[in-house]
Amino acid sequence: MLIGEVARRSGVSARMLRHYESLGLVRPSGRTGSGYREYSGEDIRRIFHIESLRSLGLSLREIGRALDDPGFTPTELVGDLIGRTRERIAAETELLTRLRRIDAADPDGWEGVLRVVALLQALDSKSADARQRAALSSVDEVGVPVEALVEAALSETEPNVAGALRWALARSGDGGPALLAEGLESPVAAVRERAVRSLAEMPGGEAAAQLRQALAHRDVVVRGYASLALGTRGVADAVPTLIDMIVDGRNDVDAADALSVVASDTAVADDIATRLVDRLAHGTAPAPVRGRLTQALASVPGAKALRALVELSHDDDRAVALTAAYVLRLRDARDR
Missing domain, CATH: 1.25.10 (Leucine-rich Repeat Variant)
Structure with a gap:
């Protein structure tokens, strides 16, 4: 079968077939009397094998090794592919999240986009001082995405920065309480505590409603912070938990x-x-x-x-x- 026919049947362009040949991945088994490449059935099967492995994300070098090394075992390579794919998905997911937050901020022109990007980068900084400044300045920025503040508050371990983030969240408007309530279901106890402490400092009925639900939470720490916040607001539903805290000395x-x-x-x-x-x-x-x-x-x-x-x-x-x-x-x- 000549190269043009192979290209039509396989979906691989003649140019790519020649590239495969130059790399030694596939070589036509013969030539016609006029010198044209002629591919056998075995050659065509190899082409389909190459395309199948490419669909898994293997490089052409890795494909050549997989097809030509008799001692090759795919387990290690597949495991490596899984790891690389997960890293790529994580990077793409992070980028998608950042783009959505910028879109939600509805910035006014490129200056606004750049301000939001700078704030998001500062909230993710390794410097605690930079994160704290970003949290404090976020109150004055128009359209700062509340999702970014919530994520930062739930992951922050530095007490001063955490306090600044809770202060910023309390002034962030709608959306924060529902997102923080999701943090109450985290499998990590520290994240649950950060979520309820942030909710405790948020004003309004939505935050109070989430705190009421938290009174029945499985985590005694969550119940405690929720009852303290509601008690200081005069909510009688907090009384049983408050008395339990007095009895337990918490x-x-x-x-x-x-x-x-x-x-x-x-x-x-x-x-x-x-x-x-x-x-x-x-x-x-x-x-x-x-x-x-x-x-x-x-x-x-x-x-x-x-x-x-x-x-x-x-x-x-x-x-x-x-x-x-x-x-x-x-x-x-x-x-x-």
Whole structure:
């Protein structure tokens, strides 16, 4: 079969067939009487083998080795191809993400594009100072993509930079809470903590709704930060978790402060007092736990809390009794 016919049947151009021949990949088995290349059936099968291997991403040199080396085993080469393909996909995905963020920013002309690109690069800098400056300046930039801020906040390990990113996110407008909520489902505990801490500093109903859902999260740290944030906003749904934190001694001072904010609603105060008294009534509660619960009662108004403190002032545990008596004197002095 002559080269033109081979080209038509194989889909490989005559020019490429000649290139293969120059590299020694395929050689026509014969020549016609007029000197034209003539390909045998075996030659054509080799051409199809070459094209098949090219479709896998092999270089022509690798293809030549695969076809001509009797001892060649494809396992190592295929593994290398998988690694290179993954790297290429990761690079292309990163580029696509960056392009989408620039598009979402809707920059005004090339100057705007360059500003967004510079900001994205700074947020990804190895320098903590550069990342912090980028986070702080992002508030003044028009159209900074919130996705970039969320990604940076979820991956940031430097405390000062993380704080700047949370501050920027709190002023970023819509979209942030939903993206941060996705971070709550990360398999990495540190990422979940960064997500809930960022949500805790975001204003608005959408963030509050995500925090309410986080109260039932499997991660105790996520539940804790969510309850502290909601408690300081006076949300009664946070009360059970706040009391658990006081019992467990996890951020118990902050939890008691948040509980006092919720207790400022007189309709909720008696319920809080009842819950605290129920925990105190557990005979197996260690002395430090009973002490923390007694201190928490100090900031709960109402008759229910007052009666509980009077009883606790005569408690068998001297530390609890002294704490309750001290709180009662403070309340008495305040009410005069």
